[in-house]
Amino acid sequence: TQLLEQSPQFLSIQEGENLTVYCNSSSVFSSLQWYRQEPGEGPVLLVTVVTGGEVKKLKRLTFQFGDARKDSSLHITAAQTGDTGLYLCASEVGNEKLTFGTGTRLTIIP
């Protein structure tokens, strides 16, 4: 089973600041998915990255897939209180089941 390590585990910043969270593995990802989970709800898919070096943008969120496909990052510009939540990365390895990291719990302080 591939292990996905996410860092930091917790992050609390002021509204308007920028932040980056990371997802790493010792194995190569076939692809990587990022989800956001709000309290009392299930995870919601934000993006899927497939190609090494790929960059995808979703409004103020920028997702990057490492060239070697062993790491990924999520950068949020000018954080807003609505960005508060648990951010999870997940990967299918060789068409196997989706494995999740333990997540980064982000709190944006007004």
Added chain:
Amino acid sequence: NAGVTQTPKFQVLKTGQSMTLQCAQDMNHEYMSWYRQDPGMGLRLIHYSVGAGITDQGEVPNGYNVSRSTTEDFPLRLLSAAPSQTSVYFCASSRTLGGNYGYTFGSGTRLTVV
């Protein structure tokens, strides 16, 4: 579309009781799965199904049974509830396994076993 619907939202069981967590999806997805989410442990796969009539075990299957008689429904059965099964349970579906399709999750069932 309703997406993935889970019932009940909350449940309290006594040790030894059995119950079924319901999951239904209306997106004609072939792949369905059950996860449990515990603090510090992330989401762990319990059972999954790649199509009607086909099920398989995930990472933590002990104490749980599943069946997939239709494409739409994938119930999770707790045979004899134990306090260690206190958790939040999520059902998820995807168009298929592999192929980089995202998963759609239900809103979860919070289960407490006393």
